[in-house]
Amino acid sequence: MKAKVYVNLKPGVLDPQGKAIQHSVELLGFNGISDIRQGKYFEIGLDSALGEAAARESVSRMAREVLSNPITEDFSVEIEA
């Protein structure tokens, strides 16, 4: 079983890294970009002995407590069989 965790900055939080990427990309000639924000992405391999509900609960807790900063970041969790 595999879990995917996406962590991104909350809407109000400044993202200087994203702004730098946007600037570079525009210099390289890409147009029509209004905004770029960078987040993190985790692929977590899980023992398939865990049920889907238990896996989701465990991974959500891991995302909240370890993988994200709850002050500045949001996360979402996907479970794949």
Add this chain to the structure above:
Amino acid sequence: MKAKVYVNLKPGVLDPQGKAIQHSVELLGFNGISDIRQGKYFEIGLDSALGEAAARESVSRMAREVLSNPITEDFSVEIEA
């Protein structure tokens, strides 16, 4: 219109950052984890004047040429209306 780009390491490539996260998470008492790999995630805001096909083509090129390292990383692109 919004594009999401996911960049992750190719399967054979070592991920010491992911291994360090896995080790920490196990020390904190999470069990049943076989593997953690960290990737990057970009949210790109696009002018809606671009059609979906043009947006996908432009963002794929950006992902290939700027956002990922084609030697060690794979990427995937999602376009949302």
